[in-house]
Amino acid sequence: YVCNVVVVLSIVGTKDGTGAVFGRPEGEGDDRLTHAILSEAHMMKTPTGPPHNDDSRSNEDSSSPRTQCPSPFSNKDSSQNRRLKKYENDDIPQEKVARIYQEELAKIMTRRVEDIRREGFPGGGMPPHMERPPEDIRMALEAYHRELAKIQPGGNIPNLHNLPAMPHFPNLLALQQQAMQQAQNQQMNGSGAVQDLSLPKDKNAKMNGMTDSDKDRSMDAEEAIRHAGSAFSLVRPKLEPGQQSTGSSASSPLGNAILPPAITPNEDFSSSAAASPLQRMASITNSLISQPSNPPHHPPVQRSMKAVLPPITQQQFDLFNNLNTEDIVRRVKEALSQYSISQRLFGESVLGLSQGSVSDLLARPKPWHMLTQKGREPFIRMKMFLEDDNAVHKLVASQYKIAPEKLMRTGNYSGAPACPPNMNKPMPPTQKMISDATSLLSKMQQEQLLGAGHLGHLGQPTPLLLTPPGFPPHHAVTLPPQHHDNNNKERKPPPPPQPHHQPPVMRNLHQHISPSVYEMAALTQDLDTQTITTKIKEALLANNIGQKIFGEAVLGLSQGSVSELLSKPKPWHMLSIKGREPFIRMQLWLSDAHNIDRLQALKNERREASKRRRSSGPGQDNSSDTSSNDTSEFYHSSSPGPNTGAPCAKKQRVLFSEEQKEALRLAFALDPYPNMPTIEFLAAELGLSSRTITNWFHNHRMRLKQQAPHGLPAEPPARDQSAAPFDPVQFRLLLNQRLLELQKERMGLAGVPLPYPPYFAANSNLAALIGRGLIPPEDQVKDQSGGLDLSMPLKREPDGDDFEDDDVESNLGSEDSLDEESKTEPKAASTPAGRSSRRKPAAPQWVNPDWQDEKPRNPDEVIINGVCVMRSDDFRREAEETVRVEPSPVARETSPAGTPGVSPAPATPRTPRTPHTPRPSHTPDDVIPEDKIKAETDDGWEY
DNA sequence: TACCAGTCAATAGT
DNA sequence: ACTATTGACTGGTA
Structure with a gap:
């Protein structure tokens, strides 16, 4: 097995070059x-x-x-x-x-x-x-x-x-x-x-x-190995000695262990690729690692x-x-x-x-x-x-x-025949090596790990082990490095109150960290992400290990990221190299015989650490803890500069109200790629910043796409040129409708009449007015948020099959309105009337083995993002009639000035956006499998 | 400049 | 104590 993996390829390292002289004038500097x-x-x-x-x-x-x-x-x-x-x-x-x-x-x-x-x-x-x-x-x-x-x-x-x-x-x-x-x-x-x-x-x-x-x-x-990380370690954040003790450091140990051979569970990994990619990967690895x-x-x-x-x-x-x-x-x-x-x-x-x-x-x-x-x-x-x-x-x-x-040092391995472990190499005896390629990989990782594990104070890994219930410990790779740990350390603690999202340092680290993993990611032809995540989940679950610790120690990611990865793994071919990294790490982790033990050990360590901390007294241990305090510190700190404090404080996330979300969804249905004017309109309307609106649209598009793999939902946020330009009036109308609907549903379901249906009344009223063109939208009452009164917080029902997000899509494509209508109605029909169906309860998405089969769908079959099945015509008609009343500011840009009443949007030509191919080349991202499209057609909505 | 991928990290939900 | 969700960022591409 190993042999296969082993690489025989040698990458010749010599590059030639001319020793050009870069001589620069000795110039006299100032x-x-x-x-x-x-x-x-x-x-x-x-x-x-x-x-x-x-x-x-x-x-x-x-x-x-x-x-x-x-x-x-x-x-x-x-x-x-x-x-x-x-x-x-x-x-x-x-x-x-x-x-x-x-x-x-x-x-x-x-x-x-x-x-x-x-x-x-x-x-x-x-x-x-x-x-x-x-x-x-x-x-x-x-x-x-x-x-x-x-x-x-x-x-x-x-x-x-x-x-x-x-x-x-x-x-x-x-x-x-x-x-x-x-x-x-x-x-x-x-x-x-x-x-x-x-x-x-x-x-x-x-x-x-x-x-x-x-x-x-x-x-x-x-030494090499130990310091191997050197390169990386340098980059690594320096930890104060004291800090290390904080649980996190523990991770380092995780890093090194070499496992028995057998790299992957999937054939893909080994066999299929045996020929080229893998070999190359191995060789690269070799070269990366060994070099004395x-x-x-x-x-x-x-x-x-x-x-x-x-x-x-x-x-x-x-x-x-x-x-x-x-x-x-x-x-x-x-x-x-x-x-x-x-x-x-x-x-x-x-x-x-x-x-x-x-x-x-x-x-x-x-x-x-x-x-x-x-x-x-x-x-x-x-x-x-x-x-x-x-x-x-x-x-x-x-x-x-x-x-x-x-990378260049390669020659060495070239000669090494596959199977026989390259042991002869200057390999680090440190651990029992398995063999060749595999071992090489592991080594690399160790290197990284060690390096990462600054000092590996925790060096000794943990021994015992329980193989995770679900899987055999085969595969020989080492645990993936976990340099991130350090990062985490760095980032959590108090250090840099950098208001920014991520301290730059971290980012850099990230980049420096895993060459081998990247190589693998680049060279691996295919990997069953779903299987991997499933196994990971089983393992974590069986051993009661949380995503957080796993993420930090093994993947170098935050809990939230791990959650997403595990619950919604994207198919390999859809991932960029960077996106593949976590999966490679997971794969490697799975093959680590002591994987669980290590995590368990780490967990204990952390537990104790925190315990200690707690007991030690609130005095000064302060920061080290993973969370909190920063903020509190702020408040307490007598920091004079009011401004200073504020900015640094934890940034508060904007939380959209249900109404706002609904509005956004609707707007999305009308146009997944709103232009600036539209965004601004929405921002004003919803009392949010443009930036926020933009982010939401982007996130929404991406997230919809993510779920696509499961065969149903998500329509590709394909840019539809033929779609009518976003029409504020229409938007308002539809929104009101929608809100009303919600209101009703809620009441119905809950049986609890809302004490005050504020927006209800207000909006419907507004809608009526608008509909009749009596009031220019601008004059409409705006609440503090500035637009429709969407502020009333609605509690969402916990109803089982609620349809959240994406349900709103439908077609409002103007030109094809007629067709659409016909299409939409027959829900299940073949028509791709983009309706999203209620999302299936929460089918564990990660379990859909079908993705791999999905075929790109014909780009032409764009689904129109319309708003539900609503007889769009009627509404459109209404809208059209009222167009003249359109709020000038927005309207101007959005709709062709000259042709108010013309429904089929003379469409402002929208920049065609060619679906661009995601990094992993072969995969056009905007593609959606046909079946999915169909599936989507149905939905319980009726407007 | 607008968009995509990946993430982080604050929140919400269990 | 966890996991899931999701607004906001960073970095890269066309």
């Missing part, structure tokens, strides 16, 4: 500036240790308006402030500043190279490569990067390619790398000039500097960006004198899609073009003969990219912040 920069670099050092991993990040953030919540206690602040001060240099022209930075950087790099050369690093004992540049240098580099980013977000600086505002500084990094490589690499071939995929991103720089070297340095297999110190660095190539990318040589042009651009593009798209490589990364790294250009190129490749010499370049580069087997790996590596070197 001393003042230089000083400032360097000194800042020093300051960057955090008191506690290495620079925050998120340093650069926060930095970038600083440029954005977000720094509202100055957390008094976050150490970040200080640095941030410092940075801000930096702007003192504003008086200097940006270009100049940029140039200075670059020059300084170049100088440093050059020096570095020279040093290296001088010292010579024949590859003696220590890996010569990657010598960590002195801290100073590293910091200086960081500072440069940072500053450059600030200065030229737009990339107006001549020599530099556009720097994405964020963390990428490919060019600089490339430079940096180049310098090093130059020194180190002896082998280079001048060919591959073009692609330089290795450019790491900002963070990588750090990693390269430290991580890698660290790793290499220690390098004995074990060899510097195998790929060639020095390194050109980084556009400006830096070396022009294509005549030879190359000659070589490719007639490329099939279409084909190239197709293949490139496949590759990008399969590995989830962003266009931006690809463009900047490989083509030297911006994301937009890449998009354009990939979407509409011109035929070769139509291209100019210059226009052909990108295609040549793409061609070369395609021909370079390592290119993808490098890109992936950089994408996930894996030091490219790691």
